[in-house]
Amino acid sequence: MSGKRVLAVYAALLLGFMVVLCRLYLLAQHPAYAARAAAQSTVTLQLPARRGNFYDVQGRLLTGLEERWQVLCFPGQGNYDRLYACTDAAGQALLYRSRSRAAPFLLELNCDPARLGLTGYLAARRYAAVPLCQHLLGYLDGTDHGAAGLEKALDAVLSGTGEHSSLVCAVTAQGTLRTGETPQLLRADSGALGVQLAGDAWYHGVLHKKKYIGDALRPITPEDIPLSDRLMYTTAVLTLVICLILLLR
Numbered sequence: 001m002s003g004k005r006v007l008a009v010y011a012a013l014l015l016g017f018m019v020v021l022c023r024l025y026l027l028a029q030h031p032a033y034a035a036r037a038a039a040q041s042t043v044t045l046q047l048p049a050r051r052g053n054f055y056d057v058q059g060r061l062l063t064g065l066e067e068r069w070q071v072l073c074f075p076g077q078g079n080y081d082r083l084y085a086c087t088d089a090a091g092q093a094l095l096y097r098s099r100s101r102a103a104p105f106l107l108e109l110n111c112d113p114a115r116l117g118l119t120g121y122l123a124a125r126r127y128a129a130v131p132l133c134q135h136l137l138g139y140l141d142g143t144d145h146g147a148a149g150l151e152k153a154l155d156a157v158l159s160g161t162g163e164h165s166s167l168v169c170a171v172t173a174q175g176t177l178r179t180g181e182t183p184q185l186l187r188a189d190s191g192a193l194g195v196q197l198a199g200d201a202w203y204h205g206v207l208h209k210k211k212y213i214g215d216a217l218r219p220i221t222p223e224d225i226p227l228s229d230r231l232m233y234t235t236a237v238l239t240l241v242i243c244l245i246l247l248l249r
Contacts, residue, residue, distance in 0.1 A: 071113050072167060101175065
């Protein structure tokens with residue numbers, strides 16, 4: 001092969017290389033591709049939205065009594081063995097499902113994560129193991145909105161806008177945190193308000209000083225709780241009987 005042909009081949013190869021290099025440069029500068037690459041290497045996790053609590057007349061909590069922590073877990077940290085005993089049954093199931101997971105996730109712990117050398121984000125368990133005033137307060141549905149009782153009636157006040165704070169993590173292809181990066185906490189307040197039960201009340205334009213719900217005809221005793229339950233069940237049965245009589249007439 002003559003020297004001119006060799007130079008022509010080299011020139012063609014160099015030209016092809018320059019075309020590929022220019023194309024790669026243009027792709028790297030394209031904002032849409034840059035945004036897509038950033039999205040593929042960034043994981044955003046939402047923390048539970050803040051919800052207002054219920055308080056009694058003395059300002060003591062009726063909900064949110066037990067502290068919980070949300071902990072950020074990354075693959076390859078031995079999360080299953082280290083955290084299994086520090087979470088509930090739902091958290092243990094999540095740990096089991098996430099053993100081969102290639103992405104970070106949030107886990108709720110019932111012990112202070114600082115003892116394990118972890119950073120936790122304080123939360124709270126909504127109801128105690130033995131719920132207080134359950135028939136009055138009601139309960140939440142699967143989306144953390146009120147499903148019954150005062151939780152449902154005052155849902156707009158207690159939940160506010162429903163905004164969540166979130167954690168943004170720059171991760172590798174294996175789901176681990178990139179070297180030199182730290183999770184970024186983006187705070188967002190839902191504006192949720194708490195609700196205090198009983199206290200002073202207005203009747204026909206007159207302020208009445210009240211320390212608890214109801215009238216002070218006699219001191220309140222623990223026996224009043226089952227008595228109220230029996231009264232509620234009796235009223236329900238009588239209402240059902242009256243409705244059946246009316247239907248059969």
